[in-house]
Amino acid sequence: xxxxxxxxxxxxxxxxxxxxxxxxxxxxxxxxxxxxxxxxxxxxxxxxxxxxxxxxxxxxxxxxxxxxxxxxxxxxxxxxxxxxxxxxxxxxxxxxxxxxxxxxxxxxxxxxxxxxxxxxxxxxxxxxxxxxxxxxxxxxxxxxxxxxxxxxxxxxxxxxxxxxxxxxxxxxxxxxxxxxxxxxxxxxxxxxxxxxxxxxxxxxxxxxxxxxxxxxxxxxxxxxxxxxxxxxxxxxxxxxxxxxxxxxxxxxxxxxxxxxxxxxxxxxxxxxxxxxxxxxxxxxxxxxxxxxxxxxxxxxxxxxxxxxxxxxxxxxxxxxxxxxxxxxxxxxxxxxxxxxxxxxxxx
Ligand code: NAD
Ligand code: DAU
Numbered sequence: 001x002x003x004x005x006x007x008x009x010x011x012x013x014x015x016x017x018x019x020x021x022x023x024x025x026x027x028x029x030x031x032x033x034x035x036x037x038x039x040x041x042x043x044x045x046x047x048x049x050x051x052x053x054x055x056x057x058x059x060x061x062x063x064x065x066x067x068x069x070x071x072x073x074x075x076x077x078x079x080x081x082x083x084x085x086x087x088x089x090x091x092x093x094x095x096x097x098x099x100x101x102x103x104x105x106x107x108x109x110x111x112x113x114x115x116x117x118x119x120x121x122x123x124x125x126x127x128x129x130x131x132x133x134x135x136x137x138x139x140x141x142x143x144x145x146x147x148x149x150x151x152x153x154x155x156x157x158x159x160x161x162x163x164x165x166x167x168x169x170x171x172x173x174x175x176x177x178x179x180x181x182x183x184x185x186x187x188x189x190x191x192x193x194x195x196x197x198x199x200x201x202x203x204x205x206x207x208x209x210x211x212x213x214x215x216x217x218x219x220x221x222x223x224x225x226x227x228x229x230x231x232x233x234x235x236x237x238x239x240x241x242x243x244x245x246x247x248x249x250x251x252x253x254x255x256x257x258x259x260x261x262x263x264x265x266x267x268x269x270x271x272x273x274x275x276x277x278x279x280x281x282x283x284x285x286x287x288x289x290x291x292x293x294x295x296x297x298x299x300x301x302x303x304x305x306x307x308x309x310x311x312x313x314x315x316x317x318x319x320x321x322x323x324x325x326x327x328x329x330x331x332x333x334x335x336x337x338x339x340x341x342x343x344x345x346x347x
Contacts, residue, residue, distance in 0.1 A: 001078050001119060003029045005070060007061050007109065008082030010034035012186045013124070013178075015044035017080065017224040022048040024228075029053050031074045035060045035101075038327055039086065043319060044185045061105035064112065071116040080122045080231060081109055084158075087189050088128075088151045089335055092275055095150035103157030110165045122174040122231050125159040127216070127241070127281045128152035129177065138284040141177070141239040148276050159239075166237040175239040176230050179283060182305075183220030184312040188320045189331070192306075195254060196313045197320050199263045204345040206336055209273035211251035214280040218244030219297040219305055226285075229293040243285040246299040256303065260310040271339035 004021065008014040009032025022030050030048075034040045036058055048054045055074070059066035061083045070076065083105060085091065085098045106123065113121050130139040131146030145160070147153040159175055166173040186193045195205050226242035234240055258265060285293075297305045313320060324332075337347040 001028065003031065003075050004078040004080060005031045005033050005074065005076045006080045006082065007033045008040075008084060010036060010040040010042055010044055010056070011082060011086070012039075012044070013181055013220055013223055014082035015185060016183070016220045017082065017227055018045060018054070019047055020221075020224050020228065022051050022054045026053050029055070029074070031055045031057060031070070031076065033057045033059050033061070033070055034083065037085070039187045041185075041323070061109050062100050064108055067108055067112045068116070071112055076116070077119040078122075078231075079109060079113060079118060079120075080124070080227065081106065082124045084124075084155065085151070088149050089189070089274060090331070091149055091151035091154070093334060095154070098150050098154040099157070102151070102154035103161065106158030107161050110161060110171070114165065114169055114171060118171065120172045120174065120231065121162070121165070122176065122227065123158065123162045124227060125175050125177045125239075126152065126155050127177050127179045127243070127283050128278065129156040129159055130281070130283070132278040133280050133282050138282045139241065140284050141241055141287055148278055172236040174230050174234040174236070176227050176242050177239060177283065178223045178226065178242040179216040179218045179244050179281060181218050181220050181223045183309055184316070185319070186220070188323055189328075191250070191253070192257065192309060193313060193320065195257055196261065196310055197324065199258065199261050199267055200314065200317070202263070202267065204269045204340055205254065205267045206269050206271040206339055206343070207251065207254060208271060208277060211249065211254065211270070213250050213277060214247050214282070215250065215253075216244045216282055217246045217248055217253065217302065218242065219295070222295040222297055225296070226288055226293050229288060229291050233291040240288040240291075241283040241285045242288060243283040244295070244299075245285065246302055247282060248302070253306070256306045257310060260307045269340060269343040269345045271336075271343045
């Protein structure tokens with residue numbers, strides 16, 4: 001392992017992984033490859049931009065020639081694929097880009113890797129491939145896939161294609177499936193940064209349905225650390241769940257954010273639910289723990305971790321205010337205007 005291509009390296013989790021790797025492994029060359037979609041942001045890479053073992057290449061994982069030439073020019077021996085359309089609500093509005101990046105794009109990365117020769121190919125997948133988890137079950141890596149949104153179906157397509165390249169062509173692959181991730185540099189369409197940034201401006205906060213959906217919250221540093229453990233120690237052909245073991249109802253998470261923001265509950269507006277909304281995700285992550293993975297943030301640290309996350313967005317207003325313009329505002333209207341109107345509020 002010497003030249004590692006991190007696709008989606010300018011996004012939320014990809015950039016956290018790049019920042020960790022560049023500093024931890026000066027002997028590796030880290031090449032961030034990113035299309036810079038609406039969610040890609042070079043500012044997320046500012047802390048490593050001038051380091052000698054870091055390079056950035058703009059490109060699309062669904063573009064065969066861009067992938068081939070990057071593999072060759074940088075003598076890539078390892079791929080860590082974060083690149084994806086990642087927002088469930090956007091996938092409900094417009095699924096096409098999701099299928100193109102999350103399924104077709106993964107295939108193009110694999111096909112070119114097979115031709116070029118690759119020591120290891122790690123693909124970043126999600127707990128959403130297992131679908132809505134009933135009762136008190138915790139998904140295991142061999143559980144069946146039951147994706148319910150265009151996003152999760154497109155991620156399941158990529159995840160299964162990685163499996164096929166291992167079984168059919170013997171490629172050295174690893175899949176990780178992470179849970180709901182939070183922390184600094186998250187695009188402000190996702191629950192935490194969206195609600196924090198809206199609440200700072202005293203704007204209405206659209207809670208989907210009754211707010212009783214359950215997510216398992218994982219700090220971004222721990223998600224990146226879990227991917228690192230799987231990359232270094234995982235067994236070829238295996239999948240590893242990366243869980244926060246920190247189940248929370250949405251409404252409890254929202255109340256915690258309001259507490260640390262010192263903002264009133266009158267900002268909350270209960271709006272019509274997300275279509276096909278999965279009620280609960282929950283995974284067992286003993287398999288990754290057996291490789292030595294340990295989290296920095298546990299369930300008992302969540303209050304403090306949310307306080308720190310709120311503090312980061314308060315201290316970095318210029319980062320998210322730049323984003324909340326142009327296309328963002330068009331998306332915001334499409335997603336929320338009618339919902340908020342139904343709840344008697346104005347978008
Ligand atoms: P993000 O939207 O913040 O970042 C995605 C990045 O991928 C962006 O920089 C974007 O420009 C880039 N990208 C998109 N399409 C591309 C393409 N075709 N070619 C090259 N680059 C492209 O997403 P994130 O939250 O950082 O998620 C990263 C990965 O982790 C995704 O694969 C996602 O499915 C997975 N994941 C996310 C979470 C979460 O809670 N955020 C949890 C589990 C798994
Ligand atoms: O579980 C892993 C997944 O977590 C990742 O694969 C996805 O890339 C990531 O976006 C995330 O998906 P979610 O749909 O769970 O995250 P989101 O932040 O969009 O929503 C979290 C919960 O909050 C979900 O139950 C919907 C709810 N929600 C979200 C928004 C944006 C609201 O109630 N109101 C909102 O405005």
